Amino acid sequence: EAGVAQSPRYKIIEKRQSVAFWCNPISGHATLYWYQQILGQGPKLLIQFQNNGVVDDSQLPKDRFSAERLKGVDSTLKIQPAKLEDSAVYLCASSLTPGAAANTEAFFGQGTRLTVV
Amino acid sequence: AQSVTQPDIHITVSEGASLELRCNYSYGATPYLFWYVQSPGQGLQLLLKYFSGDTLVQGIKGFEAEFKRSQSSFNLRKPSVHWSDAAEYFCAVGGGNKLVFGAGTILRVKS
Numbered sequence: 066e067a068g069v070a071q072s073p074r075y076k077i078i079e080k081r082q083s084v085a086f087w088c089n090p091i092s093g094h095a096t097l098y099w100y101q102q103i104l105g106q107g108p109k110l111l112i113q114f115q116n117n118g119v120v121d122d123s124q125l126p127k128d129r130f131s132a133e134r135l136k137g138v139d140s141t142l143k144i145q146p147a148k149l150e151d152s153a154v155y156l157c158a159s160s161l162t163p164g165a166a167a168n169t170e171a172f173f174g175q176g177t178r179l180t181v182v
Numbered sequence: 183a184q185s186v187t188q189p190d191i192h193i194t195v196s197e198g199a200s201l202e203l204r205c206n207y208s209y210g211a212t213p214y215l216f217w218y219v220q221s222p223g224q225g226l227q228l229l230l231k232y233f234s235g236d237t238l239v240q241g242i243k244g245f246e247a248e249f250k251r252s253q254s255s256f257n258l259r260k261p262s263v264h265w266s267d268a269a270e271y272f273c274a275v276g277g278g279n280k281l282v283f284g285a286g287t288i289l290r291v292k293s
Binding site: 100 | 186218223224225226227272279280281283284285286
């Protein structure tokens with residue numbers, strides 16, 4: 066079974082530039098998550114999709130971050146303009162059903178390491 | 183809203199010694215509990231999970247964890263650590279459509 070695919074693996078940009086990350090979840094997984102993992106911290110949820118609808122984006126900095134999940138499959142996370150504090154690993158994960166159900170296990174991609182200079 | 187505390191930022195153990203990583207959670211209902219491991223440059227891999235039933239759960243790579251409701255804890259254990267276990271370990275609590283992670287514990291293994 067193919068896992069969660071993310072690209073690119075690494076990205077270096079200057080502050081105020083824009084960047085986009087792509088995620089392809091496991092086939093059939095209805096729920097998709099984007100997490101931000103700053104060095105030395107645990108992953109923090111940015112946004113959660115259920116199919117192509119947003120379930121939770123309460124911690125997404127909406128003035129600069131945006132995300133979409135076209136047709137309920139692939140997802141793109143964008144940052145515009147980037148700030149130095151956005152340097153982090155961005156993890157995409159997917160799960161079969163929403164978090165409250167028994168099948169809560171989330172499968173993670175390898176992440177995209179973003180460095181803003 | 184749920185939260186997770188991993189009190190130990192770093193732990194160093196000798197190869198072959200036993201290991202216990204602590205995790206305390208806060209959640210108003212019955213939680214779903216997880217332990218993930220992350221090697222450098224890698225994503226998170228699930229070690230084990232607790233949903234219900236037997237409070238002692240077995241996972242991959244010889245790990246186990248025990249859910250103690252009275253202590254709001256879900257500590258991870260391994261009887262004999264191998265050098266390849268050096269990594270960062272995250273406890274997570276799921277519920278109410280959310281999955282919340284602790285800050286992680288970095289495990290160092292000395293030979």
